[in-house]
Amino acid sequence: MDPLQPWLDAKEVRRLAEGLLAPPPDVEEAAVDAAYGEVFEGFADQGNSEPPSGSGKPVVRVNPAADKNGDDMESPVSAPEPSQSAQAQEDDQEESADKQPETDESVAAKKEQGSEDAEDAPKTDLTDAAKIDSPFQVSVNQEHIETDIIAAKKHSLEDDDVESAALAARAEPAQDVATEPAVDSGKKENKLEARGPFLSRIRQFSEVIRKDLGARAMFLIDVNGQILLDEVENAKLIQVARTLANASQRANRQSPGAAAVGNLHVKIGASSTLEVIPVDSRYGLLILGVIFPGPIGAVRVMQVADELFRTIEPRH
């Protein structure tokens, strides 16, 4: 009898091991600790034993009465321990929050140029800078021959019913991939080639950003905080991501086009940064949170957003 297999999820364990063996990202030492400096003494006064992935992360309290669209969401940032490190993190987060509406100007300009049909084809246009040096040389969503479970259920779903979509994505077992999609027969051939089950596509997207961009882990949630995929398992980080994304959307409404693809990030550890990337889709606003060793920059953020959009909506 195998002394191991019955006791564990072999696939998951292997995935973990492969992640650990990946070559380290090319992070300069100066960049790793840039925000901490020589006087940084760790996260001493946080008064908890949070796992390392959350060490130093900002503590954010979200108003439970906030409405579903997040319009009234207030997220007071609390720093219960006025330690040097906690203060530094708070400053860091406030700085990030202050910069929420700030996006790459060229992106905004490009967006405005194409704003006429932005609703129909969001984020398929990249700046010239974004089109070069893309890490996504192999697209994650173009090789599938499986049918799309989400698409199969589309007629029974409201377009913006992300919660149901999320549940569908989670609940569908692998054997259901043969389900016939209820799609327009005239377009069926192309769709079959371009699609796979929603969750499977998202997982492949996760693998690609790990491999090509050095991402450590990611989560994907909808605007209401429903989790579609969570590799981070840290509720506070999800709250942070949701808060930033909603603030970005709010800023975008006040100044259209200003924050379509945000450049939102929060330093959450000595050498880890949470990039928050909101993406509009037919399921509404989806919020991608990815942990990188450091900020990846606006161009890369756009590339990730674009790839996620194409992963979610492979017809585009």
Added chain:
Amino acid sequence: MITIAITSQKGGVGKTTVSINLAHAYARAGKRTLLVDADPQGSVGLSLTRQSRSLSGFYDAIAEADFPIEQLIIPTRLETLSIVPAGRCSDYELGGGAMGVSLHRVRNFFKMAEAQGYDVCIIDTAAGLFGATADVLSACTAVVVPQQAEPLGVRSVPKMLEALTRMQIVNPRLRVCGVLMTMVQNQLPESVEAVQALRNLLPHKMVMRNVVPRDELFVRASAKGLPVGVMEEGAGVLSIFEGLRSEIDATIRQ
């Protein structure tokens, strides 16, 4: 300077034995090697010195900023090998400490060791991935995970992988050299099967090629306060740790 942590979530898997003999192998290869006892139990000190409890050590440097490292270093008869005992660490023995508390000072400690001209620093840690051990991993170049070759032991490996995944978020440059199977008993089918099962489960690079056998020599060496490699009958074990050193070097160079 490369810093290699010898770490496991489980106790009693042979961390101290691996640390001592690996440090000896590096020192024999001509590398100026510092063996640091970061286990509050002070196992390295108890193995190699008779007065370890009265000596200052690693935890004194963590407790007090700018503690001069030269006051902590104990030379050995092998010129290239020195030891830093655990020191006085009652706070950590009681509470384990919280991760991050000592990170800056651990980094400082490594910088001071490098300034002393050491090429390699081997750190024997306490069982578990919290407190000072987590801080050591946050500042290290590489980690080796000893694991006893028996069914219960290998079943805990996934937990260790999860913990290391979190550690790599904190320290993306941490190289995982792999799981080192220890106390392997070739005459015991369950022990051999446990090793094989782990090799079947994990990518081949994750389970180290070299294994450490269960050998009474380790007990006898411990009784004498010596690395096995310096004992008369220790040539076989010595060659295993030489191989282990090469394997680790190759992983770090990748």
